[in-house]
Every structure is written in C-alpha cells, then in structure tokens.
Amino acid sequence: MSPLLHARDVRVTSAAGVLVTGIDLRLAPGETVAIVGESGSGKSMTARALTGLLPEGVHATGRLELSGQAYDLAAARTPWQRIRGSQIALLLQDPFTSLSPGHRCGEQIGWALPRAGRAAGVARLLAEVGLPAEVAERYPFQLSGGMRQRVAIAAALAAGPGLLIADEPTTALDVTTQHEVLELVAGLQRARRTGLILITHDLRLARARADRIMVMYAGRLVEEGPAAEVMDRPAHPYTARLAACDPPVTHRLPALPTIPGSVPRPYAVSGACAFADRCDLAIEACRTAEPALAEVAHGHAAACVRPSDVRQVVAPSAAAVPPVAGPSSALLTVRGLTKRFPGSAGPALDGVDLEVAAGEAVAVVGESGSGKTTLARCVVGLERADGGSVEFGGRATGPRRVQYVFQDPYSALNPGLTVGASLAEALRAAGRPRSEVPGLLDLVGLPAAYARRRPRALSGGERQRVAIARALAPGAEVLVCDEPVSALDVSVQAQVLNLLSDLRRDLGLTLLFITHDLAVARQVADRVYVMHRGRVVETGPVGDVLGAPTHEYTQRLLASVPAATRAE
Amino acid sequence: MNRAVLAFALRRAAATLALLLALSLLVFALLYLAPGDVARNLLGTRNVTPEALARIRELHHLDEPFLAQYWWWLSHAVTGDFGTSIRTGGEVGPLLLDRTGVTAATAGLAFLLSVLAGVPAGIATAVRRGRPLDRMIVAASVVGVSAPGFAVGLILLYVFALGLGWFPVYGTGEGFLDALWHLVLPAVALACGLGAFVVKLTRAAVIRELDQDYVTFARGRGLSERRVLRLVLRNAAIPIVTSLGLMVAYLFGGTVLIEVTFALPGLGSLMEESVLFKDIPVVQALTLVVALVVSVTALAVDLSYLAIDPRVRARAVRR
Structure with a gap:
C-alpha cells in the first residue's frame, strides 16, 4: 500500500543543539502510529516539525512525502498553509485552551469550510462527532472538556485531512471521557480512512489504540514495531523499564520499579547510547558508539546492542503485599x-x-x-x-x-x-x-x-x-x-x-x-x-x-x- | 438573556451614580478643607466688610448644618448651577461650558491619534516580535512614555511653529479647519505619551494571545494568517479596551500642562488658574466634571465587556 505519509530523516535543532535526531516515519491510510516518550523525548517537536509549526528559533530539516508529493521541511517555500487542514491537521492536548474563548463553536468549525453551505457543513460535522447541532451557537466555556475536544476534532476534520496528528489528545480529560473521545476518533478513522499519529506519554493507551508504536528517548527513536510486539517483547531496555514503571490496576506491587536518574538533554549525549547511564545492561560498546536502529523481528527494530537480553531486565514481581498494620482508632x-x-x-x-x-x-x-x-x-x-x-x-x-x-x-x-x-x-x-x-x-x-x-x-x-x-x-x-x-x-x-x-x-x-x-x-x-x-x-x-x-x-x-x- | 443584560447594565449605572454621589460629598468638603474662614475664602479679594460677610453667609447658607449646605449645593449643581466664581464674579456654569470645547477637542483628537496610530503599531510589533521594526517601535515607545507631554509640546512648538512655521504658536483659530489646525500640535504633544502607552499595551495583549494554544491549533488546521490574526485581535480586544478606558483619566491630567504650554483657553488652564487663585467654586465644579467623565467612561468600558467577552456576558446573566 502506498504510504499516506513518509517522513525521512526529520531533524529538529534549536540554538542549544539538536532536539530530534533523524527520525523516519511511515504511515498508511487508516493506520495509527503512536509516538511514545516522556517529557524531553522530542515527541511533540516531531509532531510540530511535521506540520511546520515549530516555535520561534527552532528549525527542522528532512523530507516529507504526502500522498506522493515531496516537500523539504527546511525550505521557506513549503506551502504549509495548503498542506495543513486539507492534508494534515494537528490536534492539541488541552481542549480548554485550544479553542478561541471569544468565538462560538460553530464559527470556529466553519472557518475551514467554503462560505456557501457553511451552516449545513458545521451541523454535519457536529453530528459526526456526536454533538447536537445547537452546540454551534455555544461558546467553548459553556461546554464540558469532552464536548470541547469533540468540537476541536470537528474543527480539525473540517477541511478533510487525510492525516490527523494528535498531541496528547486526551491527557487533560477524565478517564471515561478519554475513552469516549478515543472511541470517537477510532470510528472517524474507520469511516474516513484517516491516518493518525498519536503523541502520548501513556504506553497503555498507545498499546490499546495504535497499530504501531515508536518509542522516543532524548530526541532519538529507540524502538519501533507493531504495538503488541513492542509491548510484549520490548527490544530496548528503556521501553521495558518504562512499561514496568506504569502501575497495574489489577494488583498491588510491593514497590514500583523505577528508572534511576533522569532523561539527558538530547544534545548532551554524543557517541554513546543516550540511555547507557541509566541502563543495567550497559556494556563498553554502549558508551563508545551510538547504536543504530536494527531489526530484531519483522517490522520490529530497536537501537540497542543487546536486544535479546532486554527481557531479563524486568522480572515481574508478583510477590504478595505484606499486610499493613491493622487499622487503629x-x-x-x-x-x-x-x-x-x-x-x-x-x-x-x-x-x-x-x-x-x-x-x-x-x-x-x-x-x-x-x-x-x-x-x-x-x-x-x-x-x-x-x-x-x-x-x-x-x-x-x-x-x-x-x-x-x-x-x-x-x-x-x-x-x-x-x-x-x-x-x-x-x-x-x-x-x-x-x-x-x-x-x-x-x-x-x-x-x-x-x-x-x-x-x-x-x-x-x-x-x-x-x-x-x-x-x-x-x-x-x-x-x-x-x-x-x-x-x-x-x-x-x-x-x-x-x-x-x-x-x-x-x-x-x-x-x-x-x-x-x-x-x-x-x-x-x-x-x-x-x-x-x-x-x-x-x-x-x-x-x-x-x-x-x-x-x-x-x-x-x-x-x-x-x-x-x-x-x- | 437580554433582560438579564439590561438588569446588569442598570445595576452598574446605579453603582456609578452612588460613586458620583460619594465623590460630590468629597468635592463639597473641599470648601471646608481649605484653611481659613469659609466666608472669607468665598469673598476672595473683595473688600471684607461685615455686610459682605453676612451676605455671603446667607447666600451660601453657611449658618445651616453641613449636610443641609451640601444638599443645597448639590441640588443646584445637578442643574448646572455651581455658584459664582470668586475670581471673575461670573457664573461658574457658563464659564465651564465656554472652556469645555477646546479641551474636549484637544483630548478627543489626542485620544483618536494615539489609538489610530498606537493600536496598529502595537499589532505590527507583536506580529514581528524580535525583528528590527519591533525593536525600533518599542524603543521609540519607551522614549514616548518617558517624555513629559509639556516638554514634547515645547519641542514641537520650537521646531514646527517657530522654526518651520507650519503651525501657529498659540490660540484657537476661527472656523472648523483653522481651529483644527491650531489644535494639531497640542494634540500631538498629548498623544505622544499616550500613543506610546497604547503601543506597549496592545503589543503585550496581542503577544499573549499569539502564544495561546488556540493560535497553534488554528494554524494546525490550515486557517490563513489573516484569519488567525482576526481571531487573536478579537480576544486581545478585552485588555486593550480596559486600558483605553483608564487612559481617559490620564488624558485629563495631561491636558492641564498642555493647555498651559500652548496657552489654550480650556478646562486645563482654567483648573490651573483657579487652583492658583483658590477659586474654590470653580475647582469644585471642575473636579466634579472630571469625576463624571472618568466614571462614565468606566461604566462604558464595563458595558463594552458585555459586547466583547461572552464569558463576562454569561456571568452577568447568571448573577
């Protein structure tokens, strides 16, 4: 299948140094790829680079192929205004701030539609995201968080983009609302064959929603592959340990596994694996050269010199929890x-x-x-x-x-x-x-x-x-x-x-x-x-x-x- | 909804009225705060004879209790009768009316100039943040804010009136165009500081909105830069309008010095003369007029929120 999007060697730099180092990304129509990472991993910067919306003083290089057309990310003439909206739309995290407070929801959705038949188009989009037509007359502050995110989704889809990039779209929402919004997006994806790049810090969410997962650490892509494969058989120690940090809802652990230390700045590491300092498996080879992304199974690649040893790192501890002293007065x-x-x-x-x-x-x-x-x-x-x-x-x-x-x-x-x-x-x-x-x-x-x-x-x-x-x-x-x-x-x-x-x-x-x-x-x-x-x-x-x-x-x-x- | 908005407007108007009443009490008390005997103060430089003092006491009801005197003064003041000026011996009301035109024209022109130049300049700098044009205008506005209006006025007079001879040095002129021509320099002098202030606050308000998520989201879904700017301006209008209201008070302070500098027969120069002469009835009337203008502007700003900000409208309705 011809890819909807193919980004090659996406590199983001600021005055301080490199923020994202050479990421490759492919996405088929209707497919969902999750980019997972903690703060400072460069996942949001990657999303911004793909939409030409990097903050002042931050620049991107690389090639972007969209439905067969190639663009240069570094070029000033890249027609972003034509690409955004009709080909790629960026959905942001916080539905409380991503809509203009001073405009009615219908207006905000309608701007991307042709003037003729705008009202009907807005009503159709609202129905598509499961909102009644009268929401068009409301202001964002009159709606709940979940409804606002639905309005934002309707606005993002107004110009009919083939690709939606969602930057933590449900992090600011309640768990039940989060579930509803993600179900809505999944349904829209099926109906419209929209590709989705889901930027998230939540591994569990990525696993539940994505076909493929890309794990980023300190501006680098450290692992990518089919969602279940990456989660069940992680080939990079960072993925394995990050997954282990996530507390289970089914049972209580005596102590939560942690990763000692903190994420280094992307430009502070060179000629070594960025995770080496926090890794139990690190050997001499990890500190002398940066490991390249290498395939460990079909479609599953990791940037680690010891991918087959990773599974030993995190032995799940299912020890019984010692009973806490009986309740006193x-x-x-x-x-x-x-x-x-x-x-x-x-x-x-x-x-x-x-x-x-x-x-x-x-x-x-x-x-x-x-x-x-x-x-x-x-x-x-x-x-x-x-x-x-x-x-x-x-x-x-x-x-x-x-x-x-x-x-x-x-x-x-x-x-x-x-x-x-x-x-x-x-x-x-x-x-x-x-x-x-x-x-x-x-x-x-x-x-x-x-x-x-x-x-x-x-x-x-x-x-x-x-x-x-x-x-x-x-x-x-x-x-x-x-x-x-x-x-x-x-x-x-x-x-x-x-x-x-x-x-x-x-x-x-x-x-x-x-x-x-x-x-x-x-x-x-x-x-x-x-x-x-x-x-x-x-x-x-x-x-x-x-x-x-x-x-x-x-x-x-x-x-x-x-x-x-x-x-x- | 509309009835609730009307009720809100009426409530705010009532509050403004109450404020004005309290202010008028303070203004009336000016008479008593001035040192010396009230009757002698009111006589001013006229001959102090027992008969004159008695007449003044009777005329101003000075033998009655304070509140009764206040009531007597207020009930006349609302009809425009502020008594007689000590300095000229004439009625204060017509004197004020006579001087209002020049001040209103100067202040209005200055306000218009500073808004018409300041708001677009502020938007232009915000959009080009950090670029040379932004730095230039910001630097100029720092100079504008810090230069006192009367000093700017003197420089303008020296260069454009004395040096180049493009504008008259003083006076008000005859007819509309000539009058306007006479008011250009004073208005520009007054507008310099004000306009610089407008630039700075517009720039800050627009930059704050440009940094909001909804701007990124608007761009992220392909809206044109023109549309994005319109979006931003709608939301930035709220703080800008608030500050424009505050500026009206500032205008009245500035106009005193400007009118003195350009020898304009306006309320400002009347204020200066009356304060120097201890012409208390005139000072009272002027203070009340300024208070009226400022609080009515504040009321107008509050009501304009209803039009601009749907959140304020919703809150006003709920209460």
Whole structure:
C-alpha cells in the first residue's frame, strides 16, 4: 500500500543543539502510529516539525512525502498553509485552551469550510462527532472538556485531512471521557480512512489504540514495531523499564520499579547510547558508539546492542503485599459534609462521610467535578464546608497536624525562595530550627546541597519531593495529597509513589490521597472511596472495590482504563 | 438573556451614580478643607466688610448644618448651577461650558491619534516580535512614555511653529479647519505619551494571545494568517479596551500642562488658574466634571465587556 505519509530523516535543532535526531516515519491510510516518550523525548517537536509549526528559533530539516508529493521541511517555500487542514491537521492536548474563548463553536468549525453551505457543513460535522447541532451557537466555556475536544476534532476534520496528528489528545480529560473521545476518533478513522499519529506519554493507551508504536528517548527513536510486539517483547531496555514503571490496576506491587536518574538533554549525549547511564545492561560498546536502529523481528527494530537480553531486565514481581498494620482508632472523621459553590448547578459535596485511621492510606477516586478536591480542601481548612463536621483525633477544633501536597509542583513552590528557605519557613511555623533542613531533604531522598537551589533548577519529580518535605516540616501526621503525581512522567511518578510509601512505613504517616487514576490508587491505598457528583458511591478495601466493583459507576470507571479495554 | 443584560447594565449605572454621589460629598468638603474662614475664602479679594460677610453667609447658607449646605449645593449643581466664581464674579456654569470645547477637542483628537496610530503599531510589533521594526517601535515607545507631554509640546512648538512655521504658536483659530489646525500640535504633544502607552499595551495583549494554544491549533488546521490574526485581535480586544478606558483619566491630567504650554483657553488652564487663585467654586465644579467623565467612561468600558467577552456576558446573566 502506498504510504499516506513518509517522513525521512526529520531533524529538529534549536540554538542549544539538536532536539530530534533523524527520525523516519511511515504511515498508511487508516493506520495509527503512536509516538511514545516522556517529557524531553522530542515527541511533540516531531509532531510540530511535521506540520511546520515549530516555535520561534527552532528549525527542522528532512523530507516529507504526502500522498506522493515531496516537500523539504527546511525550505521557506513549503506551502504549509495548503498542506495543513486539507492534508494534515494537528490536534492539541488541552481542549480548554485550544479553542478561541471569544468565538462560538460553530464559527470556529466553519472557518475551514467554503462560505456557501457553511451552516449545513458545521451541523454535519457536529453530528459526526456526536454533538447536537445547537452546540454551534455555544461558546467553548459553556461546554464540558469532552464536548470541547469533540468540537476541536470537528474543527480539525473540517477541511478533510487525510492525516490527523494528535498531541496528547486526551491527557487533560477524565478517564471515561478519554475513552469516549478515543472511541470517537477510532470510528472517524474507520469511516474516513484517516491516518493518525498519536503523541502520548501513556504506553497503555498507545498499546490499546495504535497499530504501531515508536518509542522516543532524548530526541532519538529507540524502538519501533507493531504495538503488541513492542509491548510484549520490548527490544530496548528503556521501553521495558518504562512499561514496568506504569502501575497495574489489577494488583498491588510491593514497590514500583523505577528508572534511576533522569532523561539527558538530547544534545548532551554524543557517541554513546543516550540511555547507557541509566541502563543495567550497559556494556563498553554502549558508551563508545551510538547504536543504530536494527531489526530484531519483522517490522520490529530497536537501537540497542543487546536486544535479546532486554527481557531479563524486568522480572515481574508478583510477590504478595505484606499486610499493613491493622487499622487503629480513627484519626480523621468526616461526617455529612456538604458544600455548594455559588452559581454552580449541583452541590460539590452532598453529604460525604469518610474515616481515616492512624497510619492508614485512604484514596479518594473520581473524575473532575466529583468533589474529591473540594473534600480534600475542606479537610485541611482551605475551604469552608456548608454543613457537616471534620474531626481530627476526635475533636472538631484544636491543633491539627495536617498538611497538603498540591498537584502542580511547578506552582506549589515559591520561585523566589531557595529550597532551603522554603523548608526553613515551614519549619519556623512549627517552631523548629533551620538546622533540620538537611534532615528533611534526606527524608525525601534529595542531597543536602539542594537547599541552595531554587525550584527553577529542579526537575518536576524533585520539586514534588521538596513539596512533600515542606509538608512534613511541621511534623504532620496526616498528608492530604491532591493528585501529587498526575503532572509527572510515568518513571518519575513511580519514584514519588515509592517515596510516599516509604515515608508511610518509616514515619507512620497517614495518607489521604486524591486521584483520578485507579492504578495509582491501587498502589497507594489500603481503602478507597469512589466519588461521583459530590457523593461517595462505593467504599471498601482497595482490592475489593477495584477487583469486584459493585456500583455501576465504579464499573464504568474501570472499563475505561486503557489496559482493561485490551483484555480481549 | 437580554433582560438579564439590561438588569446588569442598570445595576452598574446605579453603582456609578452612588460613586458620583460619594465623590460630590468629597468635592463639597473641599470648601471646608481649605484653611481659613469659609466666608472669607468665598469673598476672595473683595473688600471684607461685615455686610459682605453676612451676605455671603446667607447666600451660601453657611449658618445651616453641613449636610443641609451640601444638599443645597448639590441640588443646584445637578442643574448646572455651581455658584459664582470668586475670581471673575461670573457664573461658574457658563464659564465651564465656554472652556469645555477646546479641551474636549484637544483630548478627543489626542485620544483618536494615539489609538489610530498606537493600536496598529502595537499589532505590527507583536506580529514581528524580535525583528528590527519591533525593536525600533518599542524603543521609540519607551522614549514616548518617558517624555513629559509639556516638554514634547515645547519641542514641537520650537521646531514646527517657530522654526518651520507650519503651525501657529498659540490660540484657537476661527472656523472648523483653522481651529483644527491650531489644535494639531497640542494634540500631538498629548498623544505622544499616550500613543506610546497604547503601543506597549496592545503589543503585550496581542503577544499573549499569539502564544495561546488556540493560535497553534488554528494554524494546525490550515486557517490563513489573516484569519488567525482576526481571531487573536478579537480576544486581545478585552485588555486593550480596559486600558483605553483608564487612559481617559490620564488624558485629563495631561491636558492641564498642555493647555498651559500652548496657552489654550480650556478646562486645563482654567483648573490651573483657579487652583492658583483658590477659586474654590470653580475647582469644585471642575473636579466634579472630571469625576463624571472618568466614571462614565468606566461604566462604558464595563458595558463594552458585555459586547466583547461572552464569558463576562454569561456571568452577568447568571448573577
């Protein structure tokens, strides 16, 4: 079959150096290729290079063949405006920001259509993405995230492109919405024979949705092949270890496998395998030359000198989880909590009861709008509930050693203060001396020298460690963690989850863990509360609830997890 | 929906009225904040005789309580009767009316010039961010923002009126075209700082919108650069209009110095003369007029949000 797209030797460079080194990519009509990688892998830059939308100061070279026509990526005359829309369309991650706030949805979809019959065309496209025609009259802010992403898909398809490049199209969506949107895209692909390049950090999603997977690391293509082949028989140690970092939703691991170290900058490595420094298999040959992509099976290639040894690296550990000490007396008791925000349609909290015993880890799972974050904020007093009670150690008032860990480690730390100053400030609030800063850093696995750094110089995982250290500074007994790992890469997420479980064991910490990710809840918690529209719909030991859910909503949540959809 | 929008507009208008009322109380209190005896102050340079003082006290109801005096003053002020000027002895109302034309024309012309030049220049620099034209205009606008209007006015006078003789040195001229010709230099002097400010804020607003995801997405689905720019301008209009409203207040501050520099008989120079002469009734009237203009502009800006920003419209309706 003649390829829809054939990109050769795509190279992206910035003033700092090379960001993507010579990627080849082929795609047939109707085919889905997933480009998988962590932040800094160059996957988004590749997508931007293929659409001529690189940021200022970043340039691409290489050849792009589209339906038989060849273009030079470096040439200024490449007719991008003609290519984009009618041949390639780029769909972005966040449906909240990818539509103009000041224009009606119908207008935004219609711009790519000819003026005559525009209204009918918009209605047809809306019907195709499963939205009623009156959405055309709405503004984006009046729609839910899933509906907005549907509008964006309709707008992307308006000019009838043969190829859709979707950059993390569902990362900002809830798991059930994510499932619906991906099903919609799959259906559209079948109907229109559209090729899809799916840029994602989520290996499970890539496996469930893609025909082929390309794994990128530090600007390099390290492995590519059929989706099942790459996932079941990885030939590059990075793929194998990244897959292992992804927590399973079916059982709990004693500790999550991690990858030590962090991703190097693409231009910082030369004449060696970029993964060598973090690889257990690395031998002399890995450090003297960069391994080339070589075929290991039909259509399956990896850039590794020891592809056949890769499978030994990650022995799945299915050891039984040691039982956590039996629940003692309740430390935190929430009764009948209600909260309604002015101007909202329904209550954020509608009579929530919750109990956390000392030393226990309790997860609250739910989608956006379920009230889980409002609950967490009410517990620590960041929000005042309309009714109900929050008791700590059996008392409604008095000193509460509860601390909060926020979702986004980038905005949770004061950028103007050094790490040491931030921690000292938190210590001072509890009347403890500054000299305890190195101890705190050690507790979260950071070297004492980090006290002098500012948050800017830290990676996302390191910042979240600092945020956890700051929460521990006043001697907190209960840590309320609001999606603490959802902004982090998978391998970093595993490190932070392991840290939390170590802290729990060593300090007897009690955790109230808010998350949308059932697999994360599985790894972290002893008991789980499932929230839906401000109510707790199901609760119990995490194994029972996620293993044999009784409530219809919990079942729906579980069915939407990408791994589960691949059960056939 | 429309009724809700109307209700919102009425609420905002009522709030503006309340603000003006509070301001008028402050303005009236000016009379009492000035040092010395109120009656003597009101007499100014006229002969201070017991009869004159008694007449003034009766005329201004100075023996009645403060609030009654305020009410008396306010009820006349709303009809345009601000009392008599101490300096000229004439009615304040007609005096004000007489001077308004020049100021309104100068300020209006300056506002128009700065917006008509500043907004397109700001857009041009934002689109060509980092290129030579951008750097040049940004550098020029830094100079414009930092140069005081009266200094620019003096330079303009020296070069274009005295040196080249293209424009008159002072006066207001006869007839429409001649009047316009007389107002060009003052308006340009006033517009320099203002226009530079408009360039900077337009550039910032447009650049912020250009960096948004929806711009990348619009380009990513093949929309033309013209369409993308229209998209951006629609969303950038919100902060720009807000700031234009704020500029009206700035205009009144600037016009005082400009009118003095160009010897224009406007409200600005009247303000200067009246303050120097402690002509309290005139100062009161002027302050109230400026407050009125500024708060009505703020009201207009608020109402224009309803037209520009659908999110504000939705919030206004929900409340």
